[in-house]
Amino acid sequence: MNESTTLTLQPPALTKPVSKADFVSGQDVRWCPGCGDYAILAAVQKALADMQVQRQNTVFISGIGCSSRFPYYMNTYGFHSIHGRAPTLATGLKIARPELSIWVVTGDGDGLSIGGNHLIHTIRRNVDIKILLFNNQIYGLTKGQYSPTSEQGKKTKSTPFGTIDYPISPLCVALGVEGSFVARTTDTDLKHMAMVLERAAHHKGTAFVEIYQNCVIFNDGAFKGITEKSVRPDHALFLEHGKPMTFGKDGSKGIRLDGVHPNIVEATGKSEGLCVHDEKAPEPTLAYMLSRMRNPDYPVPFGVFRAIERPTYDGMLVAQEQQATAKMGAGNLQNLLRGPETWEVK
Amino acid sequence: MSNPSTIQSAKKHQQLEKVAIRFAGDSGDGMQLVGGKFTETTAMCGNDFSTFPDFPAEIRAPTGSLPGVSGYQIHFSSRDIYTPGDAPDVLVAMNPAALKVNLRDLPENAILLVNQDAFNDANLKKAGYASNPLEDGSLKRFRFYPVPIGRLNAEALAKLGLPKKDAERCKNFFALGLIYWMFDRPMESTVTWIQDKFKKVKGIADANEAALKAGFFYGETTELIPEQYRIPQAQLEKGLYRKISGNEAAAIGFVAAAQLAGKQLFYGSYPITPASDILHELSYHKNLNVRTFQAEDEIAAMGATIGAAFGGSLALTGTSGPGVALKSEAIGLAVMTELPVVIVNVQRGGPSTGLPTKTEQADLFQAMFGRNGECPVIIVAPATPGECFHMAIEASRLALKFMSPVMYLSDGFLANSAEPWRMPKLEDLPRIHVEHPTVADNFLPYSRDPETLARPWALPGTPGLEHRIGGLEKEDGSGNVSYDSENHQHMVQTRAAKVAGVAKFIPPAAVAGPPHGDLLLVGWGGTYGSLRAASEEARRLGKSVAHLHLRYINPFPSNLGDLLTNYKRILVAELNCGQLLMMLRAKYLVDARGFNKVKGKPFQVVEVLRAIEEALL
Missing domain, CATH: 3.40.920.10 (Pyruvate-ferredoxin oxidoreductase, PFOR, domain III)
Incomplete structure (x- = not known):
């Protein structure tokens, strides 16, 4: 059913291999020194080079915000669009050109506030595009207002007495609309980020990746308590398909289900009874439960929450077109002009 | 029996x-x-x-x-x-x-x-x-x-x-x-x-x-x-006829335009009265290289249309006034990125939700000015249901030739009104020439054709032409982001000059009736029939009245200013409160008067005739 290809691999005989440097555009990168976006940019460029992706068939599309400057720095086709609307341009482009590999770069404000509607409908349709949502829990480009993922009570320029908004969870949203590939990674772990990006690239359908990204100016250290090396073992849970869920130093702790509730249990040397990760589960229940786990009660899960096969929007569109053409025959413009009934004036 | x-x-x-x-x-x-x-x-x-x-x-x-x-x-x-x-x-x-x-x-x-x-x-x-x-x-x-x-x-x-x-x-x-x-x-x-x-x-x-x-x-x-x-037969021009409404004519006109340009037709739309019939019609033609997308909202429809245009389709969206309001920011993006898109506005009574099933022409200013910044688009307006076909081809031709958004102003009357339509022969329709660059040497995404000022349309998939575009101001030539003040003024003026230059590539305006006289009745869009009938009746009654109906509104045909000077009085009849009137007065400094109606209904011939008679007093 799925006619489109996510990636067009470089035929080695025809062209020389591409390197990470080939994906670097000539434009000066203008993020703040120390911004987490640098690490993500480098990881994406390296991942595409590692997969020998063809630059000319790759398009990066973004909205507005710090993260949305991303396409300018990629030596591929790129489109820096308007606030929140990147998924709509990506959808239109994918419909017109299913053979292209299309990546959307967005942020917590761009993707979940102004662009929330497009995000959910794009994921719902399972358009074969990759969406990277850089979550820094703050508005950076507009200089420090709270975002839809900011924690309640956060004091920002627009909330001097603390925000009274309840935050939204990007992964809960993606799973709620039946996302076929849902993952989380962090700008502080290049290896993990490379693994997740590669998995996303190879997924047929909408691949949604939340990337914890540090805003060094307006929300520095937002994820420090989870991702910093010293605390990571106890505060982060790295998911692996088919493996029991363990964390802590040397896997000393694990997750066991008590009914539908996850419990943290002592796991040194014993994995039986622990919850085993199943990213391919047809129902998103387990993935959703994982997406609800947060500090301080639980470790924060990283990795691929869900990866299922499902016909893509663009694939079904092309298939329907072929079926209709087989049934009705190739279209004829003169017949179209004639319409259902004609008469002749002599 | x-x-x-x-x-x-x-x-x-x-x-x-x-x-x-x-x-x-x-x-x-x-x-x-x-x-x-x-x-x-x-x-x-x-x-x-x-x-x-x-x-x-x-x-x-x-x-x-x-x-x-x-x-x-x-x-x-x-x-x-x-x-x-x-x-x-x-x-x-x-x-x-x-x-x-x-x-x-x-x-x-x-x-x-x-x-x-x-x-x-x-x-x-x-x-x-x-x-x-x-x-x-x-x-x-x-x-x-x-x-x-x-x-x-x-x-x-x-x-x-x-x-x-x-x-x-x-x-x-x-x-x-x-x-x-x-x-x-x-x-x-x-x-x-x-x-x-x-x-x-x-x-x-x-x-x-x-x-x-x-x-x-x-x-x-x-x-x-x-x-x-x-009622005996009419003496119609010889040929093969069908019945056609404006929405049907627009839909098949755009299919024809895409075929004439050798392009896929992309139509991104969100259901809205009175434009939805275009989506219905186009969604059926899957065997004619037509791809339709019912988007989650008006903005998404516009965004997807821009995405498809970036990919090389003849891309259009269709809506009514409230939808255009939502699309405005994205239309600005299409102006900034200079991509060929057509926006069909089947106008209805406004403001706000207004009169969804009734006709009006009050979105002309919205088409002209309804965006932030200096943001010119080409505007065309078909005059009859059958003409909705030909103006669809024309709108597409201009979008592709000038790499510019084109606003196509239909209305609720044209959309649903039907008339006999003499089918054109395929060989009589104009081919639309489109070029895409393939040579990587010195490729500049914002270089310009000296004649049209259009920029090159380089498509993703072309090796060596990888480039980035977006809504931030562009440096002339390279298309890189530029905050340079001189460059900004130059680019604003260049975009304006490009649209103004369209006047050299459209037919001159023509009047029906005497070339000089007492009164010129001016209209645009779907009021053609009433104005034509009223002006003919006025001439039959011995009055010196000519009728000028504009199909091209931005830019105006280059002979328009001269035509206006050939008559002692000018009466601009519109189903709004005087929008074309204000544009004509502002641009040509003429003492034109308005005849305006906003009742959600087309002009009656008799009321236009009365207005002509009053204007001649």
């Missing part, structure tokens, strides 16, 4: 040049359907015609209520006609509400045919009648024919053993049969249609056919209606 249409009527005949009939009933009564069938038969009879459906925004307002009245008017003639007719010569009213809503439009001595069975106490009350108008003598000024359509229809269908409710639903065909008789029209094509439409439920097909024929025979036998009317 013998074929009734071949029966020579025993009644006397009167020959007429033209007639306007209005079918009116409850929105569930099938008035649009019988109006459409009468139109098809009229087309086959060789008359010129123009139709205008007028229906409520509510799908099914309470039965019998005034807001639930749906009407369909057809004007047909043995001469050229331009409008659906100011007032009906014949009104068919299926219930008291339909009578009440439409009676004010009915001139004295017109034929008034009512379904008297629907005039019961309950329906009279719903329509707000204190007494039964059929009995109080108030209808004496008309040729009034009360017909017990409900009862006669039930009797005619009694043998078929249909449930009462199903039989009752056929009464619109009884009324159609009677009108067919009255205007001496053949029933064959409608019978064929009925049998095909209801082929899965033979009982219903036979019942509708029986109702149609019963209506026809009733006309022949009743003593109530003394005569039949004949």
Whole structure:
């Protein structure tokens, strides 16, 4: 059913291999020194080079915000669009050109506030595009207002007495609309980020990746308590398909289900009874439960929450077109002009 | 049963040049359907015609209520006609509400045919009648024919053993049969249609056919209606014709444009009255390289259209005024990124949700100015339903040639109004030339064609031409982000000059009537028919009046300023409060006057004629 290809691999005989440097555009990168976006940019460029992706068939599309400057720095086709609307341009482009590999770069404000509607409908349709949502829990480009993922009570320029908004969870949203590939990674772990990006690239359908990204100016250290090396073992849970869920130093702790509730249990040397990760589960229940786990009660899960096969929007569109053409025959413009009934004036 | 249409009527005949009939009933009564069938038969009879459906925004307002009245008017003639007719010569009213809503439009001595069975106490009350108008003598000024359509229809269908409710639903065909008789029209094509439409439920097909024929025979036998009317064939230009509405013509026009350009057609849209029919029509043509996308909202439809244009499709979106409002920011993006997109605005009454099913021309300023920044787009406006086809090709040609958004201003009247359309031959349609660069050396995404100022359209997938575009100001040539003040002014002026330069590539404006004279009547878009008819009538009355109808509004045709100086007075007639008027006054410093109407209805010929006469005083 799925006619489109996510990636067009470089035929080695025809062209020389591409390197990470080939994906670097000539434009000066203008993020703040120390911004987490640098690490993500480098990881994406390296991942595409590692997969020998063809630059000319790759398009990066973004909205507005710090993260949305991303396409300018990629030596591929790129489109820096308007606030929140990147998924709509990506959808239109994918419909017109299913053979292209299309990546959307967005942020917590761009993707979940102004662009929330497009995000959910794009994921719902399972358009074969990759969406990277850089979550820094703050508005950076507009200089420090709270975002839809900011924690309640956060004091920002627009909330001097603390925000009274309840935050939204990007992964809960993606799973709620039946996302076929849902993952989380962090700008502080290049290896993990490379693994997740590669998995996303190879997924047929909408691949949604939340990337914890540090805003060094307006929300520095937002994820420090989870991702910093010293605390990571106890505060982060790295998911692996088919493996029991363990964390802590040397896997000393694990997750066991008590009914539908996850419990943290002592796991040194014993994995039986622990919850085993199943990213391919047809129902998103387990993935959703994982997406609800947060500090301080639980470790924060990283990795691929869900990866299922499902016909893509663009694939079904092309298939329907072929079926209709087989049934009705190739279209004829003169017949179209004639319409259902004609008469002749002599 | 013998074929009734071949029966020579025993009644006397009167020959007429033209007639306007209005079918009116409850929105569930099938008035649009019988109006459409009468139109098809009229087309086959060789008359010129123009139709205008007028229906409520509510799908099914309470039965019998005034807001639930749906009407369909057809004007047909043995001469050229331009409008659906100011007032009906014949009104068919299926219930008291339909009578009440439409009676004010009915001139004295017109034929008034009512379904008297629907005039019961309950329906009279719903329509707000204190007494039964059929009995109080108030209808004496008309040729009034009360017909017990409900009862006669039930009797005619009694043998078929249909449930009462199903039989009752056929009464619109009884009324159609009677009108067919009255205007001496053949029933064959409608019978064929009925049998095909209801082929899965033979009982219903036979019942509708029986109702149609019963209506026809009733006309022949009743003593109530003394005569039949004949409208001879019109002298139309030779060729193959079909009936076409503006929305149909626009849809197939864009399919044709894409084929003429050798492009895929992309249509991204969100359902909205009165534009949705374009989406319906295009979604069917999957075997003609047409890809449609029903987006989650108006903004997404515009974004997807821009994405498809970036990918190399002939990309368009269609909506009405409220949708254009939502798309505005993205249209600005298309202006900044200089991508070829067409935005179809089937205008309706505003502001806000306004009058969704009624026509208006009040979105001209929105098309011109409704975006942030200096943000010019090309604007075209078809003048007739058939012209919606040709202007679709024209809009596409300009978008592709100039790498610019084009606003295509249709309206609710054009969208739903139908007329005979002489089909063009494929070989007569202009090919649209499109080029995409492939050479990587010194490629600059914002370099310009010296003649048109268009930038190159390099498509993803082309090796070596990888480039980035976006909504931030572009450096001339390279297209890189630039905040340089000199560059910004240069780019603003360049975008404006590009659109202004379109004037060199469009036909000059032409007037109908004297090249110099007392008055120039100026209009644009869907008011063409009324203005044309009124100006012809004025000339017939000996007045020195010419008519200029603009299809290109931004930029104006380059000879427009000169044309305006050839007349002592200028009258600009629009279904808004004077938008084109203000543009003409601002640009050409002429003392033009406006004739404006915002009632959700097209101009009547007679009111335009009156305005012409007043302007000449």
